[in-house]
Amino acid sequence: MGRLNFLSVLCCLCLNLCVVAVDTIRSSQSIKDKDNDYIISNGGVFKMGFFSPVNSTNRYLGIWYNNISAFTVVWVAKRQKPLKDSSGVLTTSEDGNLVVLNGQKEILWSSNVNNSVANSSAQLLDSGNLVLKENTIGTILWESFKIPSHTSLPEMEISTNERTGEKVQLTSWKSPSDPSIGSFTAGIYRQSLTQSFIWKDGRPYFRSGPWNGQMFIGIPVYPVFHDRFGLVDNQDGTSYLTASTVKDSLSHYVLTTQGNTEARYWDSVKEDWEVVWKAMVSVCDVYGTCGAFGSCNSMSSLICSCLEGFEPNNTEEWNRQNWTSGCVRRTPLQCGRVNTSGEAGKMDGFLKLKMMKVPDFVEWSAAQEDDCRQQCLQNCSCIAYAFDSGTGCMTWTRTLIDTQKFSNGRGVDLYIRVAHSELDTNGDVRKIVTITVIIGTIFISIFTYLLWRWIAKHKARRKKEKEMLMFNREAHKKFPSEDMLGDNLNPGKVQELPLFDFVKLASATNNFHESNKLGQGGFGPVYRGKLSDVQEIAIKRLSKTSGQGLEEFMNEVVVISKLQHRNLVRLLGCCVEREERMLIYEYMPNKSLDAFLFDSRKEILLDWRKRFNIIEGIGRGLLYLHRDSRLRIIHRDLKTSNILLDKDLNPKISDFGMARIFRSNEDQANTNRVVGTYGYMSPEYAMEGRFSEKSDVFSFGVLLLEIVSGRKNSSFYHDEESMSLLGHAWKLWKADNIVALIDPMISEPCYENEILRCIHVGLLCVQEFAKDRPTASTIISMLKSEIVDLPHPKKPAFTERQIGLDTESSKLSQRKCSVNNVTITMIQGR
Structure with missing residues (x-):
């Protein structure tokens, strides 16, 4: 009898194991969270059960990849109402619906099929689709592909029905630890032509442009691992989009919490998801960035411009780079206007814009290419047209919005309707230019070349030689001691730099107009200029009232003129005419790192790959200064505002006015004049005036933590719990919660x-302590994972000290500075 009971129990256990090992839940079966049950698709690709997101204790029913190392959820049921414990049960109800129950047998989620039948079962397919079927004839009653989460799998159809309003769309998670519905939705929209959209809180956020039979013509780059997209428009009003893969690799699209659609495939070598494409790669991809009748060009320094024949609606706002008000037509159209002059008005025409993302609100017609132009011209409401071989004739009668200029051969030619006078403008300009060139050539040939150049050449040479000699004498007088520049500054050193004429620099900056001013430092203002050869430059002009600018100027002439590295800003030359002292640099269109990192609108452009590239670039520049250059340089003022970004967001270290040159046998030095920015200065330098390579390493560490967290070190100065970013990071490290420091914009598993x-x-x-910090070369090896096991960090500086507590602490600090002859020249970053 005992033996029979044992066999009965064993059989029951086997039956339970069979339930969780198959791909189907039948009416008599269930998945229990507390028993860690699950089902697996027939081919072992996907698994379904209960799970908790990272950094969360809430429980959800979901589907995830089964045979890869990275836990990746592709579908979640009842995202808005999670379970608070492990009492959840998935089963089929008496009416045949698939339901999730809590511990009190309450229904938290249901497939909610009205015409369900009692004899049903749920099956998880290898496509990742969960289907509820009628068992007798196999009719599909419900499927998870019709209510997707944030992920689109290869066999899923993203669809819309303009007649019934039914849609299949992706919805983002709120955060990586919260699957509830976020701010972004992705899907397709069919009006005259079908387009794909990303919406933010119900408003357009990204638009793909119309479908031409093979691709969306407003997307410049397509995922490399996809064979083709397919879009079908049915007679019943339904449109659906699918994507197939080239090879049998795991791949999917995901709508991120930041509102970007990413194409990912599983890299079995790296054992990680590889992001190979993003829907949005620049600020120009954001819907309507430049407003009505504006065009966006991400390759231009000023990304927004008005379409041909239009001008800013609000010039003052436009000059402040606030483009929301858009543009208005410069000259009214002849078409539809009553002519009271008694003269026949000239007909309107079209201006051609090449490689454009066409505007929104497109209207389609079956006209051929030759008839498309004439059809638009005869319709007074038509303000633009375009023709694509796959799409056909496209016209616009409403506001032109979300237009973008492409630079990679994508896009189509867009024709803008303008008044006849706008068409003549180009011809008049050519005539004026031709006449000016002829007159100018004669004038230069007869007068300038024969007289002015012969006299001015010799006069300018003598004048520059005299000014250069005076400048070098001034430099030696200003820096007599070896502590500053020593014998590094001599007439030969300065004369190695190209010399720029003051008149040319004044012309390049419109006489140093305020609109060309980029910023202001202790040395004086910095201007943006454009030379006659269209080369853009940045000009640092020494202010006559500056107390420290002359020292910085001379210091940079000696230091940076000898440095050549891709991660250091390049000095093009200088100007030392009369009392003017100016340095000319390469122009950085994206300005400084802090303008991106601490700006909520631009921070979206800094994904983790770009941030890591910036960190690594700064580290390599620092390694060059410390070890690889002909002179060993200590920068002494490394901070986010001194890291400039080129057009590709590559970092370049700038501002060497406070740098110092070390001899080959020197490891550290002392100074009575502490200069730099508080918060980035190492403790031994701020308190005792001692600086070395490790001082720059400390500043680099602060900079690195700011890049990862997206927060300023100074933003904690009034925080009762942490006096600085370093203190905040250390508390999180000690609490084993350092993940909380990561900027949510880059928080990706x-x-x-x-x-x-x-x-x-x-x-x-x-x-x-300086001795505990790594060198620049060790930092590079750590970042590249060449050093696998990192030492445990010790307590950072400035985690618990009070920086400035009212009067008593302030007086004590002043007393110390007075005794040691130490001054801090700058408190806030420039």
Whole structure:
């Protein structure tokens, strides 16, 4: 009898194991969260059960990949109402619906099929689709592909029905730890032509442009691993979009919490998801960035411009780079206007814009290419047209919005309707230019070339030689001691730099007009200029009232003129005419790192790959200064505002006015004049005036933590719990919660290990004692994972000290500075 009971129990256990090992839930079966049950698709590709997101204790029913190392959820049921414990049960109800029950047997989620039958079962397919079927004839009653989460799998159809209003769309998670519905939705929209959209809180956020039978013509780059997209428009009003893959690799699209659609495939070598395409790559991809009748060009320094024949609606706002008000037509159209002059008005025409993303609100017609222009011209409401071989004739009668200029051969030619006078403008300009060139050539040939150049050449040479000699004498007088520049400054050194004429620099900056001013420093203002050869430059002009600018100027002439590295800003030359002292640099169109990192509108452009590239670039520039250059340079003022970004967001270290040159046998030096920015200065430099390579390493560590967290070090000065970013990071490290430091904009599981390694390196750089900090070469090896096991960081500097507590502490600090002859010349970053 006992033996029979044992066999009965064994059989029951086997039956339970069979339930969780198959791909189907029948009416008599269930999945229980507390028993860790699940079902697996027949081919072992997907698994379904209960799970908790990262950093969350809430429980959800979901589907995820089964046979890869990275836990990746592709579908979640009842995202808005999670379970608070492990009492959840998935089963089929008496009416045949698939339901999730809590511990009190309450229904938290249901497939909610009205015509369901009692004899039904749920099956998980290898496509990732969960289907509810009628068992007798196999009719599909419900499927998860019709209510997707944030992920689109290869066999899923993103669809819309303009007649019934039914839609299949992706909806983003609120955060990586919260699957509830976020702010972004992605899907397709069919009006005259079908387009794909990303909406933010119900408003357009990104638009793909119309479908031409093979692709969306407003997307400049397509995923490399996809064979083709397919879009079908049915007679019943339904349109659906699918994508197939080239090879049998795991791949999907995901709508991120930041509103970007990413194409990912599984890299079995790296054992991680590889992002190969993003819907949005620049600020121009944001819907309507430049307003009505504006065009966006991400390759231009000023990304927004008005379409041909239009001008800014609000010039003052436009000059402040606020483009929301858009543009208005410069000259009224002849078409539809009553002519009271008694003269026949000239007909309107079209201006051609090449490689454009066409505007929204397109209207389609079956006209051929030759008839498309005439059809628009005869319709007074038509203000633009375009023709694409796959799409056909496209016209616009409403406001032209979300237009973009492409530079990679994509897009189509867009024709804008303008008044006849606008068409003549180009011809008049050519005539004026031709006449001016002829007259100018004669004038230069007879007068300038024969007289002015012969006299001015010799006069200018003598004048520059005299000014250069005076400048070198001034430099030696200003820097007599070896502590400053020593014998590095001599007439030969300065004369190695190209010399610029003051008149040319004044012309390049419109006589140093305020509109060309980029910023202001202790040395004086910095201007943007354009030389006659269209080369853009940045001009640092020494202010006559500056107390420290002359020292910085001379210091940079000596230091940066000898440095050549891709991550250091390049000095093009200088100007030392009369009392003017100016340095000319290459122009950085994206300005400084802090303008991106601490701006909520631009921060979206800095994904983790770009941030890591910036961190690595700064580290390589620092390694060059410390070890690889002909002179060993200590920068002494490394901070986000001194990291400039080129057009591709590559970093370049700038502002060497406070830098110092070390001899080959020197490791550190002392100074009675502490200069720099508080918060980036190492403790030994701020308190005792001692600086070395490790001082720059400390500043680099602060900079690294700011890049990863997206927060300023100074933003904690009035925080009762942490006096600085370093103190905040150390508390999180000690609490084993350093993940909380990561900027939510870059918080992605696939990069988490790399981000945590960077934070670890940052904490090693900001340790209180200089001897504990790594060198620049060791930092590069750590970032590249050439050094696998990192040492445990010690407590950073400035985590618990009071920086400035009212009167008593302030007086004590002043007393110390007075005794040691130490001054801090700058408190806030420039």
